[in-house]
Amino acid sequence: MTAAEFTYPDRELMTSGHLACQGCGAPIAMRHVLKVLGEDTVVVIVASCWTIICGPFPYSTLRVPVLHSAFETAGAAASGVRAALDMQCKHNTTVLAWAGDGGTFDIGLQSLSGAAERNEDIIYVCYDNEAYMNTGIQRSSATPEGAWTTTTPALSSKTTPKKNMVQILAAHKSPYVATASVAYPRDLMEKVAKAMSYRGTKFLHILSPCPPGWRTSSDESIEVARLATETNVFPLYEVYNGEDYRVTVEPRVRPVKDYLSRQGRFRHLTEQEIDLIQRRTDYEWRRLLHKSMMEPFQA
Numbered sequence: 422m423t424a425a426e427f428t429y430p431d432r433e434l435m436t437s438g439h440l441a442c443q444g445c446g447a448p449i450a451m452r453h454v455l456k457v458l459g460e461d462t463v464v465v466i467v468a469s470c471w472t473i474i475c476g477p478f479p480y481s482t483l484r485v486p487v488l489h490s491a492f493e494t495a496g497a498a499a500s501g502v503r504a505a506l507d508m509q510c511k512h513n514t515t516v517l518a519w520a521g522d523g524g525t526f527d528i529g530l531q532s533l534s535g536a537a538e539r540n541e542d543i544i545y546v547c548y549d550n551e552a553y554m555n556t557g558i559q560r561s562s563a564t565p566e567g568a569w570t571t572t573t574p575a576l577s578s579k580t581t582p583k584k585n586m587v588q589i590l591a592a593h594k595s596p597y598v599a600t601a602s603v604a605y606p607r608d609l610m611e612k613v614a615k616a617m618s619y620r621g622t623k624f625l626h627i628l629s630p631c632p633p634g635w636r637t638s639s640d641e642s643i644e645v646a647r648l649a650t651e652t653n654v655f656p657l658y659e660v661y662n663g664e665d666y667r668v669t670v671e672p673r674v675r676p677v678k679d680y681l682s683r684q685g686r687f688r689h690l691t692e693q694e695i696d697l698i699q700r701r702t703d704y705e706w707r708r709l710l711h712k713s714m715m716e717p718f719q720a
């Protein structure tokens with residue numbers, strides 16, 4: 422599908438009255454994803470802020486069936502739902518696995534890897550707010566270098582860089598893997614539409630701001646998410662079959678300081694630490710560009 426072929430769907434499968442904090446990126450991510458996927462979707466949500474956002478049984482903010490499951494099980498539970506639907510010949514029903522970064526990068530990695538290795542026909546979305554927000558802002562392996570969390574306080578903030586989940590999924594040779602951001606809804610929705618067009622395990626990594634965790638005000642979320650891409654901290658790209666890398670949004674390159682200085686979670690950083698983050702960001706961007714210029718393997 423080309424960008425010109427994509428049309429913005431009018432339908433809304435998420436109702437008002439959800440239980441997220443003001444300015445949360447997570448409901449925005451779900452709203453856009455479901456707009457594209459449509460009614461014939463089953464959503465598997467694992468323990469995270471989204472367990473709360475969806476609402477307590479018998480209420481739900483989603484107009485599609487939802488299976489709430491345990492923290493570490495998004496890949497396994499979605500595989501089970503896929504198998505059950507296939508037994509009923511409902512091969513065209515989309516199974517959407519939905520988990521936070523803790524549920525994906527950390528505790529759910531094994532079941533996600535299993536699903537990806539078997540190439541289960543599911544779409545897996547990680548909405549990434551860069552910490553365990555639901556239980557009080559603890560660091561995850563998606564927390565960026567230098568960020569404050571309650572388990573990485575300012576005096577001993579996180580020393581290791583963010584784990585690269587896209588590369589981990591690309592190493593599984595998954596048919597379609599992409600990053601997306603709530604600040605670029607059209608790019609995000611085009612990627613969901615592309616994911617729908619492939620059989621097998623598709624993985625979307627969506628940057629999703631969290632005002633209490635990022636120490637931002639609730640009206641800044643989209644602007645801050647956009648800065649993550651404009652500074653190359655969170656580039657928007659896709660990987661086909663683990664080999665064919667394509668950057669989808671050319672950034673207006675700005676210094677990482679523009680992104681970091683907007684968030685209280687980075688307020689304690691020294692100039693030296695910011696310089697290290699800048700150099701690492703530049704290096705990762707160059708690596709991504711190199712990959713995007715390589716010809717994919719031809720069998």
Ligand SMILES: Cc1ncc(C[n+]2csc(CCOP(=O)(O)OP(=O)(O)O)c2C)c(N)n1
Nearest residue numbers: 468469470492521522523524552553554555
């Ligand atoms: C096995 C297990 N350990 C811990 C918990 C408690 N718990 C529920 S949600 C959560 C954090 C989820 O973090 P993340 O996946 O990043 O999603 P977010 O809350 O940030 O949306 C934790 C630790 C749990 N439900 N199950």
Ligand code: SF4
Nearest residue numbers: 441442445470554631
């Ligand atoms: S704590 Fe953060 S991620 Fe969770 S609902 Fe509130 S804003 Fe969203």
